[in-house]
Amino acid sequence: MAGRPRVPVRLVSWDDVVEWSRGLARRVEESGWRPDLVVAVARGGFVPARLLCDFLDVTNLLSVQSQHWVEAARAAERAILKFPYTVDASGLNVLVVDDIVDTGETLALARDFIAREWKPREVRIAALQWISSVAKVRPDYYYLEVREWVWFQYPWTRLEDLQQFILRVLREDEKLAGRVVGEEELRSVFVEWYGVRPEDFGWYWGEALERLVRRGDLERTPQGYRLASGRRG
Numbered sequence: 635m636a637g638r639p640r641v642p643v644r645l646v647s648w649d650d651v652v653e654w655s656r657g658l659a660r661r662v663e664e665s666g667w668r669p670d671l672v673v674a675v676a677r678g679g680f681v682p683a684r685l686l687c688d689f690l691d692v693t694n695l696l697s698v699q700s701q702h703w704v705e706a707a708r709a710a711e712r713a714i715l716k717f718p719y720t721v722d723a724s725g726l727n728v729l730v731v732d733d734i735v736d737t738g739e740t741l742a743l744a745r746d747f748i749a750r751e752w753k754p755r756e757v758r759i760a761a762l763q764w765i766s767s768v769a770k771v772r773p774d775y776y777y778l779e780v781r782e783w784v785w786f787q788y789p790w791t792r793l794e795d796l797q798q799f800i801l802r803v804l805r806e807d808e809k810l811a812g813r814v815v816g817e818e819e820l821r822s823v824f825v826e827w828y829g830v831r832p833e834d835f836g837w838y839w840g841e842a843l844e845r846l847v848r849r850g851d852l853e854r855t856p857q858g859y860r861l862a863s864g865r866r867g
């Protein structure tokens with residue numbers, strides 16, 4: 635392997651998540667502002683939001699879910715809320731929590747919706763990480779500022795991400811296009827692309843391949859794997 639990965643990935647452990655959430659909780663505490671209600675932005679904010687409840691001694695926990703729409707005509711992604719329900723949050727301080735602020739669109743959308751429709755006393759936003767070089771929004775609270783964009787591979791999307799990583803390599807790598815690829819070659823091209831090794835994913839690697847075959851995205855042959863016909867993306 636040589637050079638910089640095409641999609642730099644940083645594997646995040648469960649221990650990292652606990653440490654970062656603890657650090658984030660400390661930032662909230664030190665600000666002197668106390669949330670009465672925590673709102674997790676689904677799905678990425680679930681685990682950090684639950685840990686913040688524990689670390690900040692908050693018993694009220696709700697969730698809103700964001701979804702990304704690809705507008706074909708404009709080739710732009712827009713975030714919307716999937717189930718825009720309303721609750722009465724009058725008099726409450728609400729802390730909206732996500733795993734990461736990348737473009738910032740998701741958290742800003744959730745914050746503005748809650749401020750407008752739930753009418754709380756105040757809404758603030760928090761994330762474990764803030765990618766300051768790309769984000770349009772700076773969260774009120776964050777634990778880590780990230781300057782160079784990387785994909786944080788959080789433990790709660792291990793299987794989902796890994797399936798996408800594998801498909802992307804098979805679809806987009808010039809060396810592999812349109813043929814059967816042995817597992818050893820797939821593993822070495824994977825490292826070139828992402829800078830992390832299949833072994834780092836433990837049992838998830840085999841499970842991801844198994845799922846892709848079962849879902850019909852990949853075909854397994856005695857010589858290795860190939861993209862299923864008609865699914866070349």
Ligand code: ADE
Nearest residue numbers: 734736784785786787788
């Ligand atoms: N979701 C949006 N941007 C992300 C990133 N850079 N890493 C992990 N999850 C993300």
